[in-house]
Amino acid sequence: MPSIKDVAAESGVSTATVSRVLSNKPYITPGVRDRVMAAVQKLGYRPNQVARSLRSQQSTTIGLIVSDVCNPFFTDVSRTVEDCAYNQGYSVFLCNSDGDEKKELKYLHEMYDKNVAGIIISPTKKTCDNFSRLDLKLPMVVYDRPIKGCPIDSITIDNVDAAYQLAQHLVASGYKHIAGIFIGEATGIERREGFEKALKEAGFVQPTVVITRSTISSGYDATRKLLTQTPRPDAIFATDNLVLEGSMQAIIELGLKIPTDVGLVGFDNVSWMTLVQPPLTVIRQPTDEIGRMAVDLIMRRIEDPERPPLQVILKSQLMIRGSSILPK
Amino acid sequence: MPSIKDVAAESGVSTATVSRVLSNKPYITPGVRDRVMAAVQKLGYRPNQVARSLRSQQSTTIGLIVSDVCNPFFTDVSRTVEDCAYNQGYSVFLCNSDGDEKKELKYLHEMYDKNVAGIIISPTKKTCDNFSRLDLKLPMVVYDRPIKGCPIDSITIDNVDAAYQLAQHLVASGYKHIAGIFIGEATGIERREGFEKALKEAGFVQPTVVITRSTISSGYDATRKLLTQTPRPDAIFATDNLVLEGSMQAIIELGLKIPTDVGLVGFDNVSWMTLVQPPLTVIRQPTDEIGRMAVDLIMRRIEDPERPPLQVILKSQLMIRGSSILPK
DNA sequence: CTGAAAGCGCTTACAG
DNA sequence: CTGAAAGCGCTTACAG
Numbered sequence: 002m003p004s005i006k007d008v009a010a011e012s013g014v015s016t017a018t019v020s021r022v023l024s025n026k027p028y029i030t031p032g033v034r035d036r037v038m039a040a041v042q043k044l045g046y047r048p049n050q051v052a053r054s055l056r057s058q059q060s061t062t063i064g065l066i067v068s069d070v071c072n073p074f075f076t077d078v079s080r081t082v083e084d085c086a087y088n089q090g091y092s093v094f095l096c097n098s099d100g101d102e103k104k105e106l107k108y109l110h111e112m113y114d115k116n117v118a119g120i121i122i123s124p125t126k127k128t129c130d131n132f133s134r135l136d137l138k139l140p141m142v143v144y145d146r147p148i149k150g151c152p153i154d155s156i157t158i159d160n161v162d163a164a165y166q167l168a169q170h171l172v173a174s175g176y177k178h179i180a181g182i183f184i185g186e187a188t189g190i191e192r193r194e195g196f197e198k199a200l201k202e203a204g205f206v207q208p209t210v211v212i213t214r215s216t217i218s219s220g221y222d223a224t225r226k227l228l229t230q231t232p233r234p235d236a237i238f239a240t241d242n243l244v245l246e247g248s249m250q251a252i253i254e255l256g257l258k259i260p261t262d263v264g265l266v267g268f269d270n271v272s273w274m275t276l277v278q279p280p281l282t283v284i285r286q287p288t289d290e291i292g293r294m295a296v297d298l299i300m301r302r303i304e305d306p307e308r309p310p311l312q313v314i315l316k317s318q319l320m321i322r323g324s325s326i327l328p329k
Numbered sequence: 330m331p332s333i334k335d336v337a338a339e340s341g342v343s344t345a346t347v348s349r350v351l352s353n354k355p356y357i358t359p360g361v362r363d364r365v366m367a368a369v370q371k372l373g374y375r376p377n378q379v380a381r382s383l384r385s386q387q388s389t390t391i392g393l394i395v396s397d398v399c400n401p402f403f404t405d406v407s408r409t410v411e412d413c414a415y416n417q418g419y420s421v422f423l424c425n426s427d428g429d430e431k432k433e434l435k436y437l438h439e440m441y442d443k444n445v446a447g448i449i450i451s452p453t454k455k456t457c458d459n460f461s462r463l464d465l466k467l468p469m470v471v472y473d474r475p476i477k478g479c480p481i482d483s484i485t486i487d488n489v490d491a492a493y494q495l496a497q498h499l500v501a502s503g504y505k506h507i508a509g510i511f512i513g514e515a516t517g518i519e520r521r522e523g524f525e526k527a528l529k530e531a532g533f534v535q536p537t538v539v540i541t542r543s544t545i546s547s548g549y550d551a552t553r554k555l556l557t558q559t560p561r562p563d564a565i566f567a568t569d570n571l572v573l574e575g576s577m578q579a580i581i582e583l584g585l586k587i588p589t590d591v592g593l594v595g596f597d598n599v600s601w602m603t604l605v606q607p608p609l610t611v612i613r614q615p616t617d618e619i620g621r622m623a624v625d626l627i628m629r630r631i632e633d634p635e636r637p638p639l640q641v642i643l644k645s646q647l648m649i650r651g652s653s654i655l656p657k
Numbered sequence: 658c659t660g661a662a663a664g665c666g667c668t669t670a671c672a673g
Numbered sequence: 674c675t676g677a678a679a680g681c682g683c684t685t686a687c688a689g
Contacts, residue, residue: 016666049665
C-alpha cells in the first residue's frame with residue numbers, strides 16, 4: 002500500500018503539502034492541489050487512519066455501549082446511531098455491557114485506549130450512581146438512564162409520567178387488581194414510581210410489585226407466579242418489551258385470555274406487538290429521535306468540550322390497543 | 330495520561346523493557362518485571378492501542394458488516410460475534426450495509442484504513458459476484474451468503490435443502506396452491522430453488538413466485554397482491570422473517586384465517602413467532618453457531634493467513650407449528 | 658537479559 | 674504558499 006511519501010514523490014511536493022491538500026487546509030496553490038490529487042488517484046492512496054489518529058490525537062470513531070443489542074429498543078437505537086454517525090463520517094464501535102459494570106468498565110477503557118472521539122452509553126446502575134468518579138476525559142452522552150449528581154449530556158424520556166399514564170389507562174379500563182413487573186434499577190425505578198402513583202391515586206392501597214431482571218424468561222417466571230396466586234391479578238404492567246414478551250408467553254400457556262382474564266401492557270413499541278391477538282397496549286419510545294439526538298449531542302460535545310451540558314427529555318407515546326380494553 | 334516513557338522512568342528501565350514486560354515477552358528478569366508492573370500500577374498506565382497498532386501493524390478489532398442489524402437474524406449473529414470476540418480480547422466495529430454496495434465498499438475501505446485484524450461480512454450481491462476482485466488483503470470470513478469462484482472461509486446453511494423441506498412440508502399438509510415470496514439475490518435465489526424443486530416434484534407445474542426486497546412492508550405488499558388475485562393461493566412461503574412478518578400483517582388485515590384460509594411458513598426463528606396465533610412454522614437458522622464459527626474462523630485466519638479456506642455448512646432445523654397444519 | 662535507535666505513517670508548529 | 678524536522682506512543686531488529 003502506498004503511503005503519503007509515495008504520493009509526495011509522485012507529485013513532486015513534500016509530505017506536508019500532501020497532508021494539507023488531503024485535509025483541505027487553506028493556502029494551497031491550485032496547480033499543486035491538482036498534481037497531488039492526480040497522484041492520489043494514480044496510486045490509489047488512502048490515508049492510514051491509525052497514523053492520523055496517533056498524530057492528531059483525534060479520530061472518527063465513536064463508541065456505543067448498550068446493555069444488549071438484542072433488546073429491540075437498543076437494536077433500534079443502535080441502528081439510528083450508526084446511520085447518523087455514518088452521515089457525519091464517523092463509524093461506531095458497538096459493545097454490549099449486559100448490565101455488568103466490570104464488562105462496561107473494560108469496554109470504556111478499551112474505547113479510551115483506542116482513542117475514540119466520544120462515547121454514547123446507557124450505563125449500568127453502578128456507573129449511573131458514580132458517574133462523576135468515572136472521569137474518562139472523553140466526550141460522553143448518556144441515554145435511557147438518568148445520571149445523578151453530574152452535569153452531562155443526556156437523553157431520556159419522562160419514565161415516571163409515561164408509566165403513570167399507562168397505569169392510569171389500566172385503571173380507567175376497569176382493571177381492579179393490577180400487578181407491575183419492574184427491574185430494580187435504571188428505568189425500572191422510575192416506571193415503578195409512576196405506576197404506584199397512579200394506583201395509589203386510584204385508591205389501590207398496596208399495588209403488587211415484582212422485581213426481576215430484564216429478560217423474556219424472567220418476565221415469564223414472574224408472570225406465572227403472579228397469575229397462579231390468589232387473588233389473581235386481573236392486569237399486568239410490564240416494565241419493558243422483554244418482560245412483556247415473557248408475560249404474554251406465560252398468559253398464553255396458562256390458558257388465560259387477554260384482555261378479559263388479564264389485561265396486559267408494557268413499554269416499547271416492537272413490531273410484533275401488533276401481530277399478536279389482541280395487539281398490545283404500550284408506551285412507544287422514540288428510538289429514532291433518541292439515536293439521532295445522541296449523535297447530535299456527541300458531535301457538538303466533540304466540537305466544543307466546554308459547552309454547557311444538555312438534558313434532553315423526549316416525548317413518549319401511549320399506544321392504546323386491544324390488550325387493555327375490557328369489553329363493556 | 331502517562332506514556333510508556335513515564336513507566337520506564339518510574340521503574341528505571343528502558344521503554345523497550347517496559348514494552349517487553351507488557352507484551353509478555355520471554356527473558357525478563359523477575360525483579361525487573363515486578364518493578365515495571367509496580368510502576369504500571371502506580372501510574373495507572375494503559376498502553377495506547379493506536380500507537381501499538383501503528384507500530385506493530387496489528388490490532389484487536391474485527392469489523393462486522395451486516396446488511397441490517399435490525400433484522401433479528403443479524404441481530405443475533407452480531408451479538409454472538411461480539412461475545413466471542415470479547416472473550417478473545419477483540420472488540421467489534423459494526424456496520425450496516427443495507428445491501429448497498431457503495432456503502433459496503435466504503436465500510437470495507439474504512440475498516441482497512443483503521444487497520445482491523447479481520448472482517449466478518451454478509452456481502453451484497455455485487456460483492457458476492459466479484460469477490461475475487463475485491464482483494465483487500467485482509468483476513469475475511471463470509472457468512473449467510475455464497476461466494477462464487479473464490480476460495481474463502483464461509484459459513485452458510487444449505488438453503489436449497491432447507492427451503493425444499495419447508496415447501497415439501499406445505500405440500501404434505503395438503504396445500505394446493507402455494508406461492509413463494511423471495512428476494513432476487515443472496516439466499517433468496519437458493520431458497521427459491523429449493524421451493525420450486527419441491528413443488529415441481531409434487532406436480533405443481535408453475536409455482537407462483539414473487540420477487541421483492543427483504544423488508545416487512547414489501548412482504549406486506551407482495552402478500553396483499555397475492556391474496557387478492559384469483560385464484561387465491563392457499564399457502565405462502567416467505568423467504569425470511571421480515572417478509573414473513575409483513576405477510577402475516579397482510580393476512581390479518583384481509584381477515585383471512587391461518588392455517589385454514591392461508592398456510593404460512595418462512596425462514597428464521599424469532600421469538601415472537603410462537604406468541605402469535607397460530608404460531609409460525611419456520612426454518613430455524615443456528616445464529617449462535619454461525620456467530621461462534623465466524624469468530625473462530627477469523628481468528629484462525631488471522632493466526633495463519635495461509636491455511637486452506639473452510640466452507641462450513643451448518644444444519645438448519647424445520648420447526649413445524651400451527652401455521653401450516655390444515656385440520657383434517 | 659537489556660538498551661539505544663530506528664521507524665510505523667501521519668500532522669503541525671516553525672521558518673522562510 | 675511550501676518544506677524540513679520534530680514527534681504522536683509504541684515495537685522491534687540489532688548489538689552487546
